[in-house]
Amino acid sequence: MHWRQFVMDLDALDPATVEDLFSQLGACSVTLSDAGDDPVLEPGPGETPLWSNTRVTGLFSADTDMDAFRGALATGLGIRQLPKHHVEDLADRAWEREWLKDFGAMQFGKRLWICPTEQSIGATSAANEPSGPNSDDAVIVRLDPGLAFGTGTHPTTAMCLEWLDGVDLEGKTLLDYGCGSGVLAIAALKLGCSAATGMDIDPQAVTATRQNAGDNGVGENLLVTGSPDSIEGKFDVVVANILAGPLVQFADSITSLLARGGMLALSGVLCEQADEVMQAYRPWIEFDEPEFREQDGQTWSRLTGWKR
Numbered sequence: 001m002h003w004r005q006f007v008m009d010l011d012a013l014d015p016a017t018v019e020d021l022f023s024q025l026g027a028c029s030v031t032l033s034d035a036g037d038d039p040v041l042e043p044g045p046g047e048t049p050l051w052s053n054t055r056v057t058g059l060f061s062a063d064t065d066m067d068a069f070r071g072a073l074a075t076g077l078g079i080r081q082l083p084k085h086h087v088e089d090l091a092d093r094a095w096e097r098e099w100l101k102d103f104g105a106m107q108f109g110k111r112l113w114i115c116p117t118e119q120s121i122g123a124t125s126a127a128n129e130p131s132g133p134n135s136d137d138a139v140i141v142r143l144d145p146g147l148a149f150g151t152g153t154h155p156t157t158a159m160c161l162e163w164l165d166g167v168d169l170e171g172k173t174l175l176d177y178g179c180g181s182g183v184l185a186i187a188a189l190k191l192g193c194s195a196a197t198g199m200d201i202d203p204q205a206v207t208a209t210r211q212n213a214g215d216n217g218v219g220e221n222l223l224v225t226g227s228p229d230s231i232e233g234k235f236d237v238v239v240a241n242i243l244a245g246p247l248v249q250f251a252d253s254i255t256s257l258l259a260r261g262g263m264l265a266l267s268g269v270l271c272e273q274a275d276e277v278m279q280a281y282r283p284w285i286e287f288d289e290p291e292f293r294e295q296d297g298q299t300w301s302r303l304t305g306w307k308r
Contacts, residue, residue, distance in 0.1 A: 115140055178200055
């Protein structure tokens with residue numbers, strides 16, 4: 001089956017209204033993206049990250065009458081002329097696997113690997129160089145990009161994974177606060193944790209974490225919840241790879257979930273925000289030296305320590 005793609009700049013149109021209309025008029029999928037060069041680094045809690053120049057892309061079956069769609073869209077929006085737009089014809093592909101062109105096995109620390117579900121272990125590249133885990137002690141998490149953020153490609157996730165690989169997790173309990181895809185909790189369980197809890201207020205993240213945990217054979221040891229109020233007990237390790245604002249706002253509640261002497265790792269924090277975040281946690285936490293990493297013109301930090 002072939003497809004048709006309708007791409008339109010939103011200009012002053014309301015994104016939610018346009019997205020709803022696309023779906024009502026038969027779009028199989030709808031995507032909002034940046035039409036310019038305006039990266040959104042830190043939306044406020046509960047906000048949808050949009051751009052000053054936003055573009056909408058709708059995917060339709062090949063037999064869709066795009067002229068009729070244009071007319072119905074303009075009528076639904078109450079405008080005479082649509083903003084700048086174009087239609088693309090697309091050959092059929094396994095779209096859910098397209099990301100494999102850019103996502104391969106990634107190593108974090110000495111043992112931990114994040115691998116696509118379909119990549120064979122011990123694979124080699126075209127140059128006959130190892131492109132995946134070959135050692136017997138490799139710890140492998142199978143994960144595909146999907147509903148929620150977090151595969152290890154972002155420096156904050158990468159730094160958290162490296163930290164987990166470098167600490168003793170054997171028999172410990174862990175809380176992944178703002179779990180996204182669940183990659184940190186799943187990796188911790190595979191690295192020796194006896195039990196983990198993942199919490200995220202995004203329902204898609206809860207769904208993705210449960211699915212990924214099941215796919216990695218750790219579903220029985222990972223409790224997933226959509227509310228911080230439902231988290232019970234104290235944990236030996238707490239990781240929170242979210243954003244600086246929420247980290248500061250919930251410093252008291254996050255540290256209250258960490259057992260005395262327990263280990264804390266915070267990320268999702270730009271380097272210029274690190275001091276403010278550490279200051280919010282200093283009443284309870286003895287911090288190590290921050291770890292910094294630059295990517296795409298931004299410097300991110302990982303803040304680790306232990307509870308007094």
